[in-house]
Amino acid sequence: MKVTNEFLIPFLGLKLGKHQFEYQINKAFFDHFEYDEFDSSAIKVNLVLDKQSTMLELNFKHSGTINVPCDVTNEMFDLPIKGKLKLIVRFGEKFNDENEELLILPFGEHQVDVSQYIYEMIVLSIPLKRVSPGAKDKKALEKLNNIEVKDEQEVKEEEIDPRWAALKKLLTDK
Template identity: 35%
Template sequence: MANLKAYNIALKGLGVGKHEFDYEVGQTFFEYFDGGIAENGHVDVKLELEKQSALLVLNFHVKGTVQIQCDRCLDLFDQPVENENTVFVKYGEEKFEEGDDVIWITPNETHLNVAKLIYDFILLAIPIKHVHPEDEAGNSQCNPEMLERLNQFTAHEPSEEETPETDSRWDELKKLLDNK
């Protein structure tokens, strides 16, 4: 995590109360997490940390755009993202499983790196379906050449002119299927 030292929060010397941290996530951040859905982007992250005597409450607000690949035409496009998440950091010698929003750290930890949390929250803000948004007229902004190619290989229902003639020997058996 040498490249992500900017995302370390020094826990020692941090006073009780609320603290704010601002991060700008760019291409070098996404390159560190190679192989993910998002390949590039510009995302602003506001982190409000509330230190209490026994735990930390981290409130993340993620807003910006990420570059992802369209599921339909395979071109890259900018997807707006916005998300708010809360994570609780508790102190303890043993790690317990209390859910996805609780992190356990030992009392002698000096730093908390939030880079992986930020990356996860950005990915959670991306919709499941990755398709170019439509323009003002309601038309798809996908690559037209790829859409034409997809239409060539897409199965479609035959029209009445294309319906093949059936063998008349099977007509009586088809009547049995209709008499359910």
């Protein structure tokens, strides 16, 4: 992914305390990551950066919709998604992002790229099964229409094996 200046936060010039950032995420953002699971998106990401003397605390929250095909009917619909992520940024000898909740930046670094974290937060909030609200109603109606009401006698007659019916006949012949 090509880093854009929009997602680079220069924390060196910021005062200690909380700072708020807001991003509008659309399909072009996901195209940079070569992610094409949906057609369009309208997602708002709020980021609160809490700068402290020895570390940074990043709190991400997102909400919005993505346009995906329904797994049941294959019709396109807007799926609402939301989620949050907390990230601690500390400083050390070398870069380390092995831990998903802790990022270690080398001493002397003056900015942090948040695009990868926004991408992962959004992608992980998308459910595996995507069913449109209309598909649930259609499915339930189809099941109700397919159910036939049978009399108790019909059910009992269908359940009796013909071999047992012959044996029962012997009992009633006495």
